Amino acid sequence: MTSVLDLVDAHVAYGPFKALFGVDLSIDMGEAVALLGANGAGKSTVARVVSGLVPLSEGRLVLNGDDMTGAAAWRIRRAGVLQVPEGRGIFGSLSVEENLTIGLLMEPRARRRELLREAFDRFELLAERRSQRAGTLSGGQQRLLALAVALIDPPTLLVADELSLGLAPGILDEIYASLAELKRQGTSLLIIEQQTERALDMADRAVVLSRGLVAYDGEPSDAVAVAGAMLGPASS
Numbered sequence: 708m709t710s711v712l713d714l715v716d717a718h719v720a721y722g723p724f725k726a727l728f729g730v731d732l733s734i735d736m737g738e739a740v741a742l743l744g745a746n747g748a749g750k751s752t753v754a755r756v757v758s759g760l761v762p763l764s765e766g767r768l769v770l771n772g773d774d775m776t777g778a779a780a781w782r783i784r785r786a787g788v789l790q791v792p793e794g795r796g797i798f799g800s801l802s803v804e805e806n807l808t809i810g811l812l813m814e815p816r817a818r819r820r821e822l823l824r825e826a827f828d829r830f831e832l833l834a835e836r837r838s839q840r841a842g843t844l845s846g847g848q849q850r851l852l853a854l855a856v857a858l859i860d861p862p863t864l865l866v867a868d869e870l871s872l873g874l875a876p877g878i879l880d881e882i883y884a885s886l887a888e889l890k891r892q893g894t895s896l897l898i899i900e901q902q903t904e905r906a907l908d909m910a911d912r913a914v915v916l917s918r919g920l921v922a923y924d925g926e927p928s929d930a931v932a933v934a935g936a937m938l939g940p941a942s943s
């Protein structure tokens with residue numbers, strides 16, 4: 708199986724504070740991995756490292772077999788990694804429709820129209836707001852738009868860090884449906900979620916972080932038992 712991600716012996720420090728102490732994490736093509744752990748365990752730090760938003764102090768970041776350690780975030784995005792909602796992947800000053808078509812300018816007009824129609828069929832809520840500036844959408848709607856953009860031009864690896872934070876259940880169902888669709892299209896997923904059941908339902912594998920180290924890497928069903936004590940009530 709080909710890895711889309713190999714994070715090898717990842718160490719990260721924020722100034723004098725060390726957040727990761729040698730994390731190994733691999734994700735295969737088309738695989739969905741849920742990353743769990745108590746508050747402060749280092750989950751978002753892993754997400755930022757994978758997206759090139761935080762540098763490694765030691766270790767390696769390998770994407771699709773290419774060593775991308777130290778690469779700028781835009782190069783990592785070009786290599787096929789998209790993180791939502793951080794660096795949302797949308798342009799606030801452009802309309803919903805412009806955000807959906809901006810990556811399609813090289814496509815023939817008919818193909819552009821077809822892809823746009825598919826996106827609006829999929830997300831009625833966005834169709835109703837096609838002319839609205841993306842920056843004026845609610846947080847949940849912006850997350851949905853970022854996923855709609857991702858579905859038009861699927862990334863190799865989607866890093867979803869707390870997508871559900873503060874969202875109503877209705878929009879959450881839509882967001883998880885689009886994650887499932889991305890997975891069906893072959894995108895690998897790294898899902899960080901306080902609502903662990905949702906992430907574990909989708910996951911092929913679960914990784915549990917504890918204090919900047921991998922404490923478990925295996926079956927999602929066993930992760931619940933293994934991580935239960937570690938996650939504590941704050942993350943349930």
Ligand code: ATP
Pocket residue numbers: 721724725726744745746747748749750751752753
């Ligand atoms: P949460 O679920 O609370 O978001 P997390 O598992 O995602 O937690 P991280 O956000 O990766 O954890 O944080 C790991 C550790 O690094 C925490 O102790 C946090 O306080 C610290 N940390 C995170 N970002 C910074 C920063 N910019 N500067 C200093 N310390 C930070």
